[in-house]
Amino acid sequence: MTVRAYVSHVASNRFRLRIPDKRGLDDYFQALGQVLAARAEVSAVEVNPRTASVLLCHDGSLDLATLARQAREQGWFELDLAAPQHPSLDVLVSQQLRQFDDSLRRWSNARLNNPSLIFVFFTIFLFRELAKGHVAPPALTLLWYLYELLNRPRS
Structure with missing residues (x-):
């Protein structure tokens, strides 16, 4: 061997x-x-x-x-001599998000994608929190920034 x-x-x-x-x-x-x-x-x-x-x-x-x-x-x-390339964590997560987005688009006949799903989630969460009298934007803002970071165009 x-x-x-x-x-x-x-x-x-x-x-x-x-x-x-x-x-x-x-x-x-x-x-x-x-x-x-x-x-x-x-x-x-x-x-x-x-x-x-x-x-x-x-x-x-x-x-x-x-x-x-x-x-x-x-x-x-x-x-x-052709060493295997191990992608970084952000690349792996970004690939998984793209695959999920592709699956979501196929399942919904292109009516839903990741941003629209996040929009729906944020909207539901917004009304839920408003009904309770709470305002909690920092966590949501950070989640959105994370999503944007992972889906930025690669150079």
Whole structure:
């Protein structure tokens, strides 16, 4: 079985590898850390078996393609140079809101969407609060701002 690895973080003169299949295997990460630390262009190696990661600090001359080839040849791992992209929380929430909006439009034959649903909710809430003699705009204002923030156009 080929062990898959990917680059999760890149900065000048360092990068972090993730090897999820070997999570928790102290012996594997210690041995891999020693092999990588022996490379001339590597200045420091930090391994963390609990997070399945290897942080490599180098002098700037370390080539990922060469490292990937050598790791594959020596049987350590298969490095996927196209690292998976993990979207941020606001992107995930925004995607879910768009999917909900699309479903709502299909279900209502394009009569309802997220803003109209929020408008209906605010209107009902407004009359409910007015009937009680309460005025509570800060929470509603913040909710609306949050909605606007999550649905802003991406640049």
